[in-house]
Every structure is written in structure tokens, then in C-alpha cells.
Amino acid sequence: MGYLIDFLKGIIIGIANIIPGVSGGTMAVSLDIYDRLISSISHLFKNWKDSLKTLVPILIGAVVGIVAFTYTIEFLLSSYTLPTALAFIGLILGGIPGLWKSFQNGLKKQKQTLSISHIIAFVLMFALVVIILPLLQGSGTSLTAIQLDPLSLIKLFIIGIIASATMVIPGVSGSLILMVLGYYYLIINTITIFISALRTGDMESLLPNFILLFVFGLGVLIGIFLISKAIEFLFEHYSSVTYSGILGLVIASPFAILYNTNALNDLQTSHALPFALVGLVLLILCYYGIYQLGKNEAS
Template identity: 30%
Template sequence: MSRRRSVRALVVVYLKGIFMGAADAVPGVSGGTIALITGIYERLIAAITALDPRALRYLPRLHRRTGRAAFRDALVEMDIPFLMALGLGIATALVTVARLMAYAFETYPAYVAALFFGLIAASAVVLYEYVSLDTPRRVAVAVFGFVLAFVVSGPEVGSSFSNSPTIVFFAGTIAIAGMILPGISGAFFLYVLGQYEYLSNTLTTFTNRLAGLLSGGSVGGLVEPGIVIVAFGVGALIGLFSISYAIRWALANYRAATLTFLVSLMVGALRLPVTDVLDHTSNPNPTVIGTILVVAVLGGVLVLVVDRFTEDIEFS
């Protein structure tokens, strides 16, 4: 492949990463689904599973031409250029959408909750065809998933989760699953765990202060939000090689029960957006109620449109 074609291919991957990141930034459509639509899902999984820390053995020999060549070959073999371009696209979208959501949460909290209700509810409807309640064990799994999500998504529980780096780290390990698994969004887990708004605001604060360095801002201002972002990133990295693999194993070996559990989680978690809508609607006049319903429907339609384009792709 020529250098021009190689650069062009990476730019295309970057753009696909933007679409993945935008999907992962809101509860509903998963980045894994977008990866399926854009035809890079299998390559993404292959690249992730090809990562090999043994490539670091070439680092002490980078001052030699042979060492640099060997290291470059190892990176290409692991498809690191692809992962870097995709990751940069995802990061670009996350930063952009985080800014929009931080503003929306502050200005239109009830409408944001209504949008999330539509996104999550439609996702559960789309995945319902994979639900199986034909055995007592699967019924028990469904009830457990629903009750677990219903309890965790209660306002008294969600508000009890702190925003400490430890909790953020834990949230990162779970949220990453939505980025590589079709059907469920990583942002959904963050929303249920009460970390979504906090992380959106933190990411916006970090990028604002980072940009502020150009106008004489203090580096010290990056420390506090930076610790949160690093904690989430490390958690996501660990989750990528643990929880995500565990879920993929469960799908491979207990597909019906696992999907039933995931869909039950979504249905039970609908308690959270409903509660948020009620808490932030102080004047429930017909106009406000109508707007809330329209926003919820639009969220649901978005998920259904995405599903329309993936109906011929097998969920795996």
C-alpha cells in the first residue's frame, strides 16, 4: 500500500472512530454497533486480542536501525496504527459530545433524561428478540437483572456513589464493555452508576484548562480533573482485558441467559430517567410534557433507525 493510500485509510478509520465515540457518549446505541455498521468490528476485536506486551522488548534497541525496524514491524503486526487512528477519533467525539452534554445537563436536565429514556427503552426493545424465558433459570436471571438495575438506579442509591477516583476507576472497567460489544452502551453503565454527568463535566473542565495553557493558565489546574481522567482510562484499559473478555465468554457459552440479563438491566434502569424527569419538571404544563414526550420518542427513533441498518448483521 502506498503512503498516500495508507494515510487516507487511517483518516477513514479516524472518521469511523468519531461515529463510534459519539455513540458511546450517550446511553443507547453502542460503539460496537457502529463498528459493525462501518465494517471494522472484526478488525477491532482482532487488533485488541493481538496486543502483545512482548513488543516492548525492542525499546532498549531503538537507537539501532534494526531495533527501530523490528519495533515498527511489531506495531504494524498488532495493527497499532489502526487502533491509534480509531482511538483518536473516539476521543475527539467524546470531548465534543461531553461539552454538549455538560451544557444540556445544566440547562435542560428533564429533556436530557427524557432523551436517555427513549434511547435505553428502544435499545431494550431492539434486543428483546434475543431474550429467552423458556427455563426457570433464565426467568430467574431476568428477574435478578431487572431488580438489580431497578435498585441501583434509584436516586437514593445513585447519589450514594461518590465521585472518587476509585469509583471512577470501577466505572471505567465496566463502561468499556459497551465500546466493543454490540447492543449495549458504555454510557448506559456510567449513567446508572451516577458517573455520567460528573465525567462529562470533568472532561470538559480538563479540556478547557488544557486550552487555557495557551493563554497563560496554570498547569496545576489540570491535576484534579486529570487524576479523574487517568483513573477512568486505567480502569477502561483493565476492563478491556477482563470484563469485556468475560462478557464475550458468557455470550459464547450462555448466550440466551447473558442477553436476557443485559436486556433486563436496561428495563430495570428505566427508573432512573423517569425519576430525573419528575425531579426536574417543576411546572408540568402541557407544553413541557409534550416536549418531554417528543424528545423521548426522538431518542427511541434514533436507536430504531440504527437497528434498521444493522438488521442483517448477526449479533455476536
């Protein structure tokens, strides 16, 4: 049963990682598997058996979530933007009570009280998501394909490392960073082409897109391993300040979702009222579901 639950949680993390403004790391925190996930990654070579028992079901679930919901998320965000955005805001908000408890535990562990360093960490990370990333965000959406040449593959590998580093940090959206770097729609397009080629047996499209995804995925795996070491160090030595910064990132995420999906534009359409009502119901249900998941995991 534990493997099945981790698999289902992996699916949610995978879905979160393909939505700009939604953080896979935040979902891991909300689902209360973040610490276990980071520890397994950073100790992969030292305790590989135990690490793989934790990582395999989560990673398989994440891949299933990414592959299965790429088309679905594109459809939902284009046709039902506001309800979809509010549902994911509910998922994020549902993890805040557990995150606040972790912050308080960090204070107790280090025998500290709320200080200016905690406030600075919170404000800086909040500003990163709400102010800095939107200012840096470029277009980069007109490109539809990645060239299969050595320079493009090297760039794609580096992009994978950068994106994965942000995927591991709660509150920072890897997809949002990809959008800032101008690679989000390129990666989504590559995934959809690969899936279509796999379904139809189109080898001419299958092989080059597999190579692109393999190079990107390799960068992602290396980036996750490297950043996990840094995150584990921060939690070990500066847990309360780290959690304070994460709280800033997480609380800012709903603003990033509404901004990057243009969800509020639905309020100016003829279906504003039903979309808003359905969205609020989904927000409450998703909040409750994630809150209960985190609560049960902690008990």
C-alpha cells in the same frame, strides 16, 4: 467508509458513557458492534493488528464524544431534561429488537428453550438497575475537586477499573456507577477544567488535571480489558442466559434515565407540553435511527 462509520458509532458510545443511566455497552449493542468490540479487546495481544483496526476509530470517536459533549450534555440535561432523556431512551429502545434476535440465536445455538434460568437472569438484572442501584446511590455531589496525592490517585485508579467494567456490560451505566460511588461530578468537573485549561493555555491547571484523567483513564483501559475476557467467556458458554440478563438491564435503563435525571419534573412546569411533544418526536426518531443502524449492520 467502514472506519468513518465506526468513528461515528464511537462518538455515540462516548456520549452515552457520560450520561447517568445510559450505558455505553447498550449503545454498542444497539449499534451492532458490541461483539466485534469485545473480541478485539480480548484478543488485543494475540491479533493486535486486526484488533487495532477495529478499536482505534471507535476509541477516537468515543474520546471525541466525551470531550465534545461534556459541556453540551450538562447544558441539555439542565435546560431541556425531558426531551434529552426521551431521546436517549429512544436510542436504547432502538437496540432491543436486535438484542432479542441475538437472544433467540443464543437459544438456537445451545439448542435450548426459554427456561427458569433465563427468567431469573432477566429479573435479577432488571432489579439491579431499577431497585438496587437507586437504593445504593449516595450523594457525593458536593465535592468539586480531586486531591493530587498518592492515596487519591490509587482510589481514582480503582474507581476507573470499576467504572470501566460496568461500561462494558450492556445496560449498566458507568456514569451511574460513578454517581453511586460519589465520583461522577468530580470526573465531569475534572474534564471541564482540563478542557478549559487546554483552551486557555493555563498550565497551572492543565498538568494536575491531566494527571488525574490519565490515572483514571489507565484504570478504565485495564478494567475494560479484564472484563472483556469474562464477557467473551459468558457469550461463548452461556450466551442465551447472558443475553437474557442483558435484556433485563437494557429494558430497565429507561427507568434509570428518568429517575437519575429527574426528567419527569419537567411535566410540572409551564413548558411541559412542548417538552413532552419534542421529546416524543426525538424518541421516535432516535429509535428508528438506531434500529436501522443495527439492521443495516446485521444485513
